[in-house]
Amino acid sequence: MSEQQLPVVVIGAGPVGLAAAAHLTARGIDTTVLETGTAAGAAVRAWGHVRLFSTWSELVDPAAAKLLAPTGWAAPDGATYPSGADWAESYLQPLADALDDRVHYGTTVTGVSRLGRDRVVDADRERQPFTVHVRHTDGSEERLTARAVIDASGTWCTPGPIGGDGLPAVGEKASADRISYRIPDLSDPAVRSRYAGRRTAVVGSGASAFTALASLAGLARQEEGTHAVWVLRRGISGSTFGGGTADQLPARGALGLAAKAAVDEGYADAVTGFRTGSIERAGDQVVLVAEDGRRLDPVDEVIVLTGLRPDLSFVSELRLGLDERLQAPLGLAPLIDPNQHSCGTVYPHGVTELSHPENDVYLVGMKSYGRAPTFLAMTGYEQVRSVAAAIAGDREAAERVELTLPETGVCGGAGLFDEPEANQTDSDGCCAAPTTVTIGIGAPASSGGC
Known part of the structure; x- marks a missing residue:
């Protein structure tokens, strides 16, 4: 199988991961979504009691809505504010169901690399497909190959500690x-x-x-x-x-x-x-x-x-270009670095800001922000629209800005x-x-x- 015939692997069946799959599917690109949880939006469900400060109109990705339309899905009232549970049950799960067997539950990604190449090896590196190592809930392991990898695994599982120096305070674990x-x-x-x-x-x-x-x-x-x-x-x-x-x-x-x-x-x-x-x-x-x-x-x-902070352990064999402070992509970090500004304005961005020295691998969604705050779902949807266009070879669409984000004041x-x-x-x-x-x-x- 040629590299172009391999699927794009999306890590995480949350809002941005599923939106990525919708955009890729719309462009006819074979897609595999890997989700650790047993249902779509597992992290969102974990804070399901919390009401979002974005309305439904800002929480539904346009490509996802098109994919859902033939299923009889009815869009919620765009002016209302859903809870996390509402978002998961009324949008994320129906979207995952519409993607059907592209979404694989109970599958944890344990590592991503290039076939036969650790991060040190230069020789013929870019011509090798990605290898994605996964562990299933029954303990079995598998190695998948992919033409590109979109990591939308988020940051939910790695909250920051109480210590002011970024490390657990003395006695934090004991308490x-x-x-x-x-x-x-x-x-x-x-x-x-x-x-x-x-x-x-x-x-x-x-x-x-x-x-x-x-x-x-x-x-x-x-x-x-x-x-x-x-x-x-x-x-x-x-x-x-x-x-x-x-x-x-x-x-x-x-x-x-x-x-x-x-x-x-x-x-x-x-x-x-x-x-x-x-x-x-x-x-x-x-x-x-x-x-x-x-x-x-x-x-x-x-x-x-x-x-919250990103878990970078399973992508450590990839050549990522990350800001040393925020652990966000180098092209994105200056736009979101709270050391430089506290404006609520986050400039719309896409594949250019999200690219790494390792071609065809992208951190998107909350994970792309590293340790920076102020992420919005709309930001993630614009990211994956651009990334999907780039993977499809549509550079003009990838570099086009199609979003205006609200300011915090x-x-x-x-x-x-x-x-x-x-x-x-x-x-x-x-x-x-x-x-x-x-x-x-x-x-x-x-x-x-x-």
């Missing part, structure tokens, strides 16, 4: 029974009882942290003794709560306002400039200790929402790390008590999602 790295589903009685009437630290400053704070504030209104401590590595600034009413995605802006309301209404305290170095046990509670020696009062639970911030004086307070020092901050005027809470 695993008190730590969660997910937004809690408070509609689940078991989860609700874990946080009701208790003191919970929420570590993080993005949309997921906003959502958790709003959820805990709602619980506090119903369950006496429930309180949150919002732990931020940075100080409070104009961009802390996102774009607010200036955000072109209103539900996203409302998330920050909901977090602000949780603090203003007394359901949460905000502790700024706190970079966790260790976690100590205090009976059934834990104490967060900052790198500078400051200590928080004991808490019953900790929710760590410090971002946040611009001009200091990036990931404030200037030292931004975090100084009268009580700062080696062992000073953390500062609790009250911010502005409250705003209505929202049921927005990640």
Whole structure:
């Protein structure tokens, strides 16, 4: 079989992976989708209780909609906001079903390389097909060959730790029974009882942290003794709560306002400039200790929402060009690097920014952003439209921009790390008590999602 007759392997049957398969199928390219889970959108289902801040009109890929049309699929109301569970059941699973036997469940990719070539070997490298090593749920292993590989495996399984240096804090693993790295589903009685009437630290400053704070504030209104401590590595600034009413995605802006309301209404305290170095046990509670020696009062639970990061272990034999900071493709990193800017604007991009020294391999979707935030489903759909065109040899379509992305209304911030004086307070020092901050005027809470 010639290389052009081999399939394109797509890793992951999530929103972007399935969209990639739809675009490739529309161009008549044989496609194989490999999914670890037992259903489409396994990661999305894991946060199914969370409502997205994008409407249905922004969550359905155009090529996917065309593929679904002959099946009798009815598009949801484009102006409404689905939960993760809605997205999976009403769109992702029907799309996977329409792709039929192209989607393989219970299949974990353990490695990708070139046939007979590790990453060191130059000789005749580009003429060799890709080899994709997989493990099935029954433990059996298989090696597939492919003409191109699109890695849309996401970042869900690799959340960031609580440690301010990017590593697990001392004692973090030992306190695993008190730590969660997910937004809690408070509609689940078991989860609700874990946080009701208790003191919970929420570590993080993005949309997921906003959502958790709003959820805990709602619980506090119903369950006496429930309180949150919002732990931020940075100080409070104009961009802390996102774009607010200036955000072109209103539900996203409302998330920050909901977090602000949780603090203003007394359901949460905000502790700024706190970079966790260790976690100590205090009976059934834990104490967060900052790198500078400051200590928080004991808490019953900790929710760590410090971002996600890509798992690059199974693509380590490929020659990838990744930014040393973000672990994103070199061409994309300058557009999304929060060290350089905090604008919500992310320029539409495609195959040019996503290419690597190794031809015909692409990291797309959340994984393409590495450790950077602000990814939108629309971004991923534009990525795979461009990549599929490039694989098909349609360079003009691959390089054409077909998307305008909404802005957050946040611009001009200091990036990931404030200037030292931004975090100084009268009580700062080696062992000073953390500062609790009250911010502005409250705003209505929202049921927005990640």
